[in-house]
Amino acid sequence: MTTEAGPTWVGDVLAPLEIEITRTLVVAGAIASRDYQDVHHDAEAARQKGSPDIFMNILTTNGLVGRYITDHFGSRAVLRRVAIRLGAPNHPGDTMVLTGVVEDVRGDTATVRVVGANSLGNHVTGTVTVTVPRTATGATPEAPATTPEARP
Template sequence: MTRTAQGEELAPLEIPITRTLIVSGAIASRDYQDVHHDAELARAKGSPDIFMNILTTNGLVGRYITDHFGPTAVLRKVAIRLGAPNYPGDTMVLRGTVEQVESSPEEATAVVRVVGANGIGNHVTGTVTVAVPQGPERPGTGGPA
């Protein structure tokens, strides 16, 4: 992570919000609330459609960070807050800005401010603390020893 600097902006990630993503994320996280898979019941409860659960959002934020920092990255803290719901047919764009970087001989740690926006506003905001081991690289892996 030595190339990461405070103020660096991560490349944005566009995520199409599909019914399949919403339902499969809810099932994978064992969240069987009807508002995440049954459009008719979601509408009966006042929502225009099914919507993404926070655990799916949390997983997508984690993926965004580890895609940027690499396969040895370890999420140390994820502090997110939901806002505008993610409904099917929209797109969420995740963006990140490095707020802080600390380095030791063993690992480099960064705090990244993350915002995920969709067509109606900010779906998710928060910070992620990520650590990447430092040290000599192992031959053929591109990663730390």
């Protein structure tokens, strides 16, 4: 698989992405995804339900994971499948660090294992399948071997 950044191989590690978790990010993400649950915008309601503060919703996390992948693979990247599971909550004042490792490459499609961790542990884990289509000119990027052993 060839991207704007060059060939992609099984085992490639994506550069980490640090995301500051702000109150604005949490609330804006909830509103943008039409998730009006009070735990995403009302700190007192969140505390009454056992949380120390408001926390990020899954749709915002899903969007941030998608951004992480498309930022790495470039403007032609198309997300084919995002399968994530939430763990520790993302609260304002924390930082989530997204990391990824390429697990599989088949033609112009790769599967990436993604983890987003904060000070409480793993906020999100999962896999993303992404395709980087051939160029608009119809050129076919040379498909690299998919294992580190087969690299030139």
